[in-house]
Amino acid sequence: MLTRQSLRASRRTLLQFLLSSPLLLAARPGAALEELVETIARCEPDLSPAGELIASPADAINVFDFRAVAKQTLSPGHYAFLATGVDHERGLHANRAGFGRFGLRPRRMVDVRGLDTATEILGTQVSCPIVLAPAGMQTTFHPEGELAVARAAKSTDQLQILSTLSGKSLDQVLEARGAPVWFMLVTPRLWPVTRFQIKKAEEAGCNVVVLTTDYVGFGSQDRLRRFRGPGDPFPSTESRECQSCHGPSTGGRIGRILTAFGQDPLEFASDALTLDWDYVDRIRDATSMKLVLKGILTHEDASIAVERGVDGIIVSNHGAKQMDNSLSTIEVLPEIVHAVAGRIPVMIDSGFRRGTDVFTALALGASAVCIGRPYLWGLAAFGEPGVEGVLRVLSREFETVMRHMGTRNVASISRDFVQPT
Numbered sequence: 001m002l003t004r005q006s007l008r009a010s011r012r013t014l015l016q017f018l019l020s021s022p023l024l025l026a027a028r029p030g031a032a033l034e035e036l037v038e039t040i041a042r043c044e045p046d047l048s049p050a051g052e053l054i055a056s057p058a059d060a061i062n063v064f065d066f067r068a069v070a071k072q073t074l075s076p077g078h079y080a081f082l083a084t085g086v087d088h089e090r091g092l093h094a095n096r097a098g099f100g101r102f103g104l105r106p107r108r109m110v111d112v113r114g115l116d117t118a119t120e121i122l123g124t125q126v127s128c129p130i131v132l133a134p135a136g137m138q139t140t141f142h143p144e145g146e147l148a149v150a151r152a153a154k155s156t157d158q159l160q161i162l163s164t165l166s167g168k169s170l171d172q173v174l175e176a177r178g179a180p181v182w183f184m185l186v187t188p189r190l191w192p193v194t195r196f197q198i199k200k201a202e203e204a205g206c207n208v209v210v211l212t213t214d215y216v217g218f219g220s221q222d223r224l225r226r227f228r229g230p231g232d233p234f235p236s237t238e239s240r241e242c243q244s245c246h247g248p249s250t251g252g253r254i255g256r257i258l259t260a261f262g263q264d265p266l267e268f269a270s271d272a273l274t275l276d277w278d279y280v281d282r283i284r285d286a287t288s289m290k291l292v293l294k295g296i297l298t299h300e301d302a303s304i305a306v307e308r309g310v311d312g313i314i315v316s317n318h319g320a321k322q323m324d325n326s327l328s329t330i331e332v333l334p335e336i337v338h339a340v341a342g343r344i345p346v347m348i349d350s351g352f353r354r355g356t357d358v359f360t361a362l363a364l365g366a367s368a369v370c371i372g373r374p375y376l377w378g379l380a381a382f383g384e385p386g387v388e389g390v391l392r393v394l395s396r397e398f399e400t401v402m403r404h405m406g407t408r409n410v411a412s413i414s415r416d417f418v419q420p421t
């Protein structure tokens, strides 16, 4: 039972949380952008010739071609929101460097005619084990946001995970996708809010709820903060464009987006963002949807998740956007796969940019790989065709690696194909 006082305290806490959100960014060009671009380039070398931008998704050679266009298209503040990690960006670097710790062992003279990349994840059939990770406020990158992504997922027959912080409503997205999406839940520790969101997702037709476990506050977003104006909590609004999204009404607007259902979450606000395993039990028992935990990084937590009857895990460090100095996800994948021992599917994200990366994760025991920034680059660069372009580039690369490795279908990819270097 919520008293008026606890409701007021809860509202204050939620408002503080919302105000610290990276969504509240103003575009503020300057030296910070140059530094950001340099940092990102160090973490993810850009393979496109300097200064050359692709004119259409069909021209893309790899996913970095979309990033180059996104960088030109977005305001510096929005590009910073997309690109940055936290602290010294060691996590961004580690996520890419981790792949260098594994080498592939191809088999020869295998008949790979009729090669098939299709697979199934928790009852969802997909054309390829590459999944669109949840990302908040995709309208930041393109006006069509999550709808463009849904249409691209539909045309390529791939799985979309929709963030609670979606810029478009769940119903709109489901209509655009024409099939169930997985619903990613970020919730304050306040049961009415959690139950409300789960029920809405369930009634809308989602078959899986993905609980994000690392949303316990924001890390030290040093670089991102340089793009915020003075006088936080509300950033300066240097241009009309910024004012339209970051004006004084932002708290309410973002608040409504928090639920993704047009409800004002301040009515339900919580005094805590931290969840615990009992809360996971409560969510599991309150829904017929399958429950997946996103953000697991240790074998200890993976084992508890299995014991608690969770249906799947996404090994993720949030694309290094929450905390720095964690190991790369590809490095921790083996211990988690070992702990889970095939009882539930293990998925993975953070730093996946090539078909080879996807193959490596599958060989180490992952059922599928989620991508975040690459499809957001595509979205920012060209809208729906850009997302589709990114998915086609990565699927094509994955198929090529499967061919080289002598694997005819996803089920035939095993631990025998990879070895630590």
Ligand SMILES: Cc1cc2nc3c(=O)[nH]c(=O)nc-3n(C[C@H](O)[C@H](O)[C@H](O)COP(=O)(O)O)c2cc1C
Residues within 6 Å of the ligand: 081, 082, 083, 095, 133, 134, 135, 136, 163, 164, 165, 184, 186, 212, 294, 316, 317, 318, 319, 320, 321, 349, 350, 351, 352, 370, 371, 372, 373, 374, 376
């Ligand atoms: C702009 C942006 C917004 C994100 N928003 C969310 C979110 O709302 N919920 C969530 O669980 N993860 C969120 N993530 C993390 C992604 O789901 C995913 O874990 C991460 O992007 C994977 O790393 P990658 O970007 O290197 O592929 C976000 C990531 C980015 C880049």
